Amino acid sequence: xxxxxxxxxxxTVKVLKMKxxxxxxxxxxxxxxxxxxxxxxxxxxxxxPGSAEMDIKSGWLKDAGIYGLKSVSWFEQNEKVGLPALLxxxxxxxxxxxxxxxxxxGSHITGIRTGAAGAIGAKLxxxxxAKNLLIVGAGHVATFQAAATLLSFPGLEKVMVYDGLxxxxxxxxxxxxxxxxxxxFGMENVKAEFTAVxxxxxxxxxxxxxxxxxxxxxxxxxxxxxxxxxxxxxIGSDMAGKEEIDPQIFAGAKVFVDDIEQxxxxxxxxxPIKKGIxxxxxxxxxxxxxxxxxxxxxxxxxxxxxxDATGTAxxxxxxxxxxxxxxxxxxxxxxxxx
Amino acid sequence: xxxxxxxxxxxTVKVLKMKxxxxxxxxxxxxxxxxxxxxxxxxxxxxxPGSAEMDIKSGWLKDAGIYGLKSVSWFEQNEKVGLPALLxxxxxxxxxxxxxxxxxxGSHITGIRTGAAGAIGAKLxxxxxAKNLLIVGAGHVATFQAAATLLSFPGLEKVMVYDGLxxxxxxxxxxxxxxxxxxxFGMENVKAEFTAVxxxxxxxxxxxxxxxxxxxxxxxxxxxxxxxxxxxxxIGSDMAGKEEIDPQIFAGAKVFVDDIEQxxxxxxxxxPIKKGIxxxxxxxxxxxxxxxxxxxxxxxxxxxxxxDATGTAxxxxxxxxxxxxxxxxxxxxxxxxx
Numbered sequence: 001x002x003x004x005x006x007x008x009x010x011x012t013v014k015v016l017k018m019k020x021x022x023x024x025x026x027x028x029x030x031x032x033x034x035x036x037x038x039x040x041x042x043x044x045x046x047x048x049p050g051s052a053e054m055d056i057k058s059g060w061l062k063d064a065g066i067y068g069l070k071s072v073s074w075f076e077q078n079e080k081v082g083l084p085a086l087l088x089x090x091x092x093x094x095x096x097x098x099x100x101x102x103x104x105x106g107s108h109i110t111g112i113r114t115g116a117a118g119a120i121g122a123k124l125x126x127x128x129x130a131k132n133l134l135i136v137g138a139g140h141v142a143t144f145q146a147a148a149t150l151l152s153f154p155g156l157e158k159v160m161v162y163d164g165l166x167x168x169x170x171x172x173x174x175x176x177x178x179x180x181x182x183x184x185f186g187m188e189n190v191k192a193e194f195t196a197v198x199x200x201x202x203x204x205x206x207x208x209x210x211x212x213x214x215x216x217x218x219x220x221x222x223x224x225x226x227x228x229x230x231x232x233x234x235i236g237s238d239m240a241g242k243e244e245i246d247p248q249i250f251a252g253a254k255v256f257v258d259d260i261e262q263x264x265x266x267x268x269x270x271x272p273i274k275k276g277i278x279x280x281x282x283x284x285x286x287x288x289x290x291x292x293x294x295x296x297x298x299x300x301x302x303x304x305x306x307x308d309a310t311g312t313a314x315x316x317x318x319x320x321x322x323x324x325x326x327x328x329x330x331x332x333x334x335x336x337x338x
Numbered sequence: 339x340x341x342x343x344x345x346x347x348x349x350t351v352k353v354l355k356m357k358x359x360x361x362x363x364x365x366x367x368x369x370x371x372x373x374x375x376x377x378x379x380x381x382x383x384x385x386x387p388g389s390a391e392m393d394i395k396s397g398w399l400k401d402a403g404i405y406g407l408k409s410v411s412w413f414e415q416n417e418k419v420g421l422p423a424l425l426x427x428x429x430x431x432x433x434x435x436x437x438x439x440x441x442x443x444g445s446h447i448t449g450i451r452t453g454a455a456g457a458i459g460a461k462l463x464x465x466x467x468a469k470n471l472l473i474v475g476a477g478h479v480a481t482f483q484a485a486a487t488l489l490s491f492p493g494l495e496k497v498m499v500y501d502g503l504x505x506x507x508x509x510x511x512x513x514x515x516x517x518x519x520x521x522x523f524g525m526e527n528v529k530a531e532f533t534a535v536x537x538x539x540x541x542x543x544x545x546x547x548x549x550x551x552x553x554x555x556x557x558x559x560x561x562x563x564x565x566x567x568x569x570x571x572x573i574g575s576d577m578a579g580k581e582e583i584d585p586q587i588f589a590g591a592k593v594f595v596d597d598i599e600q601x602x603x604x605x606x607x608x609x610p611i612k613k614g615i616x617x618x619x620x621x622x623x624x625x626x627x628x629x630x631x632x633x634x635x636x637x638x639x640x641x642x643x644x645x646d647a648t649g650t651a652x653x654x655x656x657x658x659x660x661x662x663x664x665x666x667x668x669x670x671x672x673x674x675x676x
Contacts, residue, residue, distance in 0.1 A: 001346075008676045040381045043379065043381075043396055045378070047398075056396055058394055060385075069409070073435075073436025074436070075435050087340070087437060089438045089676070091427065093409065093411065093427075095385060097411075098411025098416070098425045099421060099425060103674075103676075338427070
């Protein structure tokens with residue numbers, strides 16, 4: 001008889017703390033750089049082009065002794081049947097026996113691990129004296145980006161939020177952010193100011209760290225607006241054709257990725273490479289190479305740095321295991337027999 | 339809140355009847371031939387070469403409105419920790435919403451759907467007046483092959499069982515088979531005789547249908563032993579390098595597969611194609627093409643026919659859905675919330 005743990009979304013919300021997730025994602029990036037992981041080919045399907053799709057990401061973390069997968073789907077019409085458009089399911093196996101270990105709802109885990117990833121890119125590549133953060137996109141994932149980046153840069157003075165399609169949405173987001181950080185992340189007394197911005201050019205010119213989290217297929221940020229020393233964590237681009245920043249920004253920038261093949265195929269670097277603005281050799285490494293000391297990060301205060309994060313199953317699997325271990329401590333979740 | 343059904347191995351044993359599984363697998367093959375399905379690339383990992391591996395098979399059945407995956411692992415050392423070497427887990431999603439529908443233990447489902455597949459190959463390609471069946475291999479899956487083939491050919495007179503490594507195993511298998519068919523499959527009053535065979539050459543010469551279900555990497559059956567009109571369902575070969583029958587048998591045979599790419603890569607036709615004995619154009623079609631009438635099956639009583647079955651996720655998904663529906667009727671299984 002096999003026993004496995006099931007965690008529903010509410011359980012994952014209760015047990016995962018952003019600080020621990022950031023450490024977990026750093027551990028994933030370190031393992032990748034050390035060659036202690038495998039990422040398998042991405043499986044994708046468009047059931048209805050543009051409105052219903054799914055992907056299956058899978059991988060193996062050798063030291064953690066787990067392998068598994070996350071299936072994520074996006075069905076635009078789901079609201080009509082009372083379901084979220086975005087759904088995710090994580091399945092974790094023991095790499096010593098092949099036995100299933102856990103089944104978890106993947107929606108909260110996807111958000112929190114993605115927030116941690118963006119912040120780690122900034123922590124490893126932005127100027128240490130960064131004062132101003134710009135978040136491009138004001139959706140659900142943007143909250144996690146704000147929380148993780150503020151935890152990693154407690155000295156931030158200003159967080160600007162831009163929504164190119166709907167200023168009011170950015171305004172609501174900025175107004176609610178202090179309350180959300182306190183309620184959802186236990187982050188009281190954040191000293192930064194939160195403001196929605198209308199003038200993206202001006203906001204970019206003031207920013208030390210820019211995190212992009214939109215589904216855009218057109219660059220939102222132009223190169224001429226960017227001040228020297230800016231760091232970009234590009235999160236939104238995860239499918240061929242998506243792009244959020246001017247491909248010219250990559251010319252001369254120091255660029256790291258979370259997975260070389262996946263980023264070349266579907267990440268923010270896809271289009272600059274297709275346009276010949278950069279090539280594979282201009283990728284300085286995977287982000288974990290900075291953690292393991294294989295490659296240096298930022299070289300000076302003027303350099304533009306970019307972290308292109310498309311997301312891998314490794315992030316979901318180790319965050320999922322963290323949730324399972326924490327749920328065991330707290331007596332949460334359900335045990336099923338297979 | 340998402341609800342999904344969980345079926346453990348015992349539940350799948352209780353609810354699945356071989357007769358219904360045979361119909362289900364025919365439906366899968368028909369859907370494949372009609373273009374109403376997708377099979378995604380196979381993901382494989384060898385954790386410890388030769389003793390610990392896993393694969394993830396996935397696919398989409400359009401008319402059934404489901405997609406999903408099966409992860410199967412084989413860890414040779416599992417007995418030491420009290421676990422079966424072979425484990426399987428099936429995850430089914432609703433292709434209209436992306437919501438998870440079911441999580442099922444995949445071990446019994448794998449056995450029963452594979453038995454059904456072998457028998458369907460025989461039903462579509464063997465001579466209708468077939469009298470003698472030879473099963474090469476006397477492991478767990480061989481039981482399902484015997485049950486499904488006897489259901490499809492009630493006129494069979496003799497079932498021979500061969501185990502090249504251990505005659506006593508074949509003997510035990512043959513002696514227990516009548517009891518197993520009655521107890522596990524409700525098949526009373528089977529009129530065929532069951533005999534273990536030592537002389538494989540002689541047994542092959544008497545056989546109208548031969549089903550191979552071994553992990554062999556060397557051909558067990560030589561071409562010169564085979565009588566005209568014999569049908570082969572080759573089940574065991576599912577990894578590069580595996581082969582069960584003389585590649586020369588494929589010269590002039592009428593050959594069907596369950597998936598063209600997968601069989602070329604890992605099936606029984608892999609080696610004959612690599613050796614130039616046959617090529618891709620000599621594959622008459624996928625097996626469902628006979629059901630949909632796209633391609634004729636056996637053309638005369640002398641022809642050698644082969645069905646190369648490597649197994650796809652489609653079989654597991656539709657059999658899994660059958661199990662879920664039946665479990666709902668019978669009030670079996672567990673509901674979990676995600």
